[in-house]
Amino acid sequence: MGSTSTKIKLRTSDQKVFEVEKAVAVQSQTIKYIYENGCPDSVIHVHSVSGDILSKILDYCKKHVNSAAGKEDISPEELYEWDANFVKVDQNTLFDLILAANCLKIESLLDLTCQTVANMIKGKRPEEIRTTFNIKNDYTIEAEEAVRRENKWAFDMLGGVGTMVIEELADDTMSKCVTNAKSRVCVIAANQIVMMRSISKLANKKSIDVYKQPQNPTTPRIKESVKQINVGTGFIELFFHFKCKM
Amino acid sequence: MGASLSNLTEGSNGTAMGPGLGDIPESCVACVFTYLTPPEICNLARLNRAFRGAASSDSVWEMKLPSNYQDLLDLVPPERYQNLSKKDIFALLSRPVPFDDGNKEVWLDRVTGRVCMAISAKGMAITGIDDRRYWNWVSTEESRLHLGRFSKRLGRRVSSFEHTHGWDIKPVTFELSTCDGQLASCEHYLDDTEQDYDNGNHKRGCWIDYKVGEFIVNDSEPVTEVRFSVKQIDCTHSKGGLCVDSVFIIPTDLKERKRKGMLK
Numbered sequence: 087m088g089s090t091s092t093k094i095k096l097r098t099s100d101q102k103v104f105e106v107e108k109a110v111a112v113q114s115q116t117i118k119y120i121y122e123n124g125c126p127d128s129v130i131h132v133h134s135v136s137g138d139i140l141s142k143i144l145d146y147c148k149k150h151v152n153s154a155a156g157k158e159d160i161s162p163e164e165l166y167e168w169d170a171n172f173v174k175v176d177q178n179t180l181f182d183l184i185l186a187a188n189c190l191k192i193e194s195l196l197d198l199t200c201q202t203v204a205n206m207i208k209g210k211r212p213e214e215i216r217t218t219f220n221i222k223n224d225y226t227i228e229a230e231e232a233v234r235r236e237n238k239w240a241f242d243m244l245g246g247v248g249t250m251v252i253e254e255l256a257d258d259t260m261s262k263c264v265t266n267a268k269s270r271v272c273v274i275a276a277n278q279i280v281m282m283r284s285i286s287k288l289a290n291k292k293s294i295d296v297y298k299q300p301q302n303p304t305t306p307r308i309k310e311s312v313k314q315i316n317v318g319t320g321f322i323e324l325f326f327h328f329k330c331k332m
Numbered sequence: 333m334g335a336s337l338s339n340l341t342e343g344s345n346g347t348a349m350g351p352g353l354g355d356i357p358e359s360c361v362a363c364v365f366t367y368l369t370p371p372e373i374c375n376l377a378r379l380n381r382a383f384r385g386a387a388s389s390d391s392v393w394e395m396k397l398p399s400n401y402q403d404l405l406d407l408v409p410p411e412r413y414q415n416l417s418k419k420d421i422f423a424l425l426s427r428p429v430p431f432d433d434g435n436k437e438v439w440l441d442r443v444t445g446r447v448c449m450a451i452s453a454k455g456m457a458i459t460g461i462d463d464r465r466y467w468n469w470v471s472t473e474e475s476r477l478h479l480g481r482f483s484k485r486l487g488r489r490v491s492s493f494e495h496t497h498g499w500d501i502k503p504v505t506f507e508l509s510t511c512d513g514q515l516a517s518c519e520h521y522l523d524d525t526e527q528d529y530d531n532g533n534h535k536r537g538c539w540i541d542y543k544v545g546e547f548i549v550n551d552s553e554p555v556t557e558v559r560f561s562v563k564q565i566d567c568t569h570s571k572g573g574l575c576v577d578s579v580f581i582i583p584t585d586l587k588e589r590k591r592k593g594m595l596k
């Protein structure tokens with residue numbers, strides 16, 4: 087353990103030089119490999135990383151090395167908090183960090199940043215994701231509809247153990263279908279359509295009543311209750327208190 | 333680093349854009365996907381063509397399938413899965429796959445990819461099942477299992493509730509045990525009066541889930557045999573009108589998430 091005071095020099099794409107403790111620098115598998123297989127005294131070039139980004143990355147590595155070595159008194163929860171704050175950056179920086187973590191092979195940082203991106207994707211409809219990340223839509227309307235249908239299985243209604251996920255909804259389906267009077271959710275229980283509600287009315291409700299259509303029109307309608315509504319990524323989940331089947 | 337989804341981000345007002353979601357290498361996109369559920373990945377396919385490609389890649393879906401997915405595929409005729417991509421295999425297995433003569437079903441939970449199983453009443457040993465004074469098989473339309481066929485017309489509700497009685501007097505015992513010594517047991521009154529709604533005491537004909545217990549499977553070899561039962565041995569009162577549908581075996585945390593109202 088006597089080599090902890092060894093320093094490694096790193097030069098970034100914008101010609102900035104950083105002198106870093108070896109234990110911190112070798113958090114990067116790439117740097118570790120170069121250091122162990124090259125001349126230990128020379129400067130290591132990290133071509134694809136800028137000074138700003140490397141500086142941030144070294145902060146991350148230092149924090150994690152110190153916490154693991156017990157040099158810093160920080161609980162796992164505090165480290166988790168620290169990580170969460172570390173990734174509160176603008177998108178450009180976030181993606182720069184991903185590219186750099188990938189290039190430098192720092193697995194925990196790559197996981198952290200990719201999970202952050204995943205969290206920005208969760209719960210959003212496609213058009214919201216496009217807006218968030220400035221992604222260009224190159225589908226025709228027909229093609230997008232075909233892709234929606236092709237992936238419908240992931241959102242299909244289920245019965246039995248799970249909750250019911252009602253037919254997938256998308257904003258353009260709504261706006262296209264207003265004329266077809268289809269801006270409604272079909273709630274299917276026991277293989278019968280029992281309710282139609284407009285989506286906007288559902289989203290703010292805590293619970294709704296569902297009426298079953300009886301076979302004989304003169305018998306009274308049977309009321310069931312939907313206990314909870316979650317509006318999710320392109321679908322609405324309704325938690326029913328009664329059984330349902332496919 | 334492999335191909336990237338480049339040229340898919342557009343800047344606004346002509347400002348220079350840094351890297352975006354469309355610029356990171358495929359391996360990083362795959363890393364992002366490990367933190368997304370299958371429905372979320374399917375949702376991404378709708379962004380644009382390149383994302384559709386990334387969201388369909390075999391390497392992504394191989395990670396979402398359980399390690400023993402081939403065992404599940406063995407229950408399906410080979411021609412149904414021979415040329416399927418891993419994504420399509422996941423889709424196939426996320427719908428219930430019947431086996432054991434239709435008495436059981438197995439499927440993957442869509443969100444977690446974990447294996448779930450249901451066993452129908454037909455696959456269970458029921459004391460007195462052959463005596464029509466005690467038990468009748470009722471229409472399968474209302475079952476929570478799929479049993480190969482279901483009709484779309486309005487089903488006639490077979491159970492009538494005037495006959496349900498006697499279950500609030502004493503509880504029944506639920507038990508489960510495994511061949512490696514795990515045991516769980518509990519008692520429940522099969523009486524759902526706490527779930528009454530405006531219909532008053534009228535029992536509404538809903539299936540009620542009773543949790544029997546939990547068990548842990550540490551290893552696939554040797555096979556873990558599980559036994560479960562529901563019993564009430566008591567001849568001091570009469571009881572009747574009970575419908576038994578099925579037993580579900582699902583991963584524990586799935587039930588937790590369902591109870592907390594999160595996802596499926």
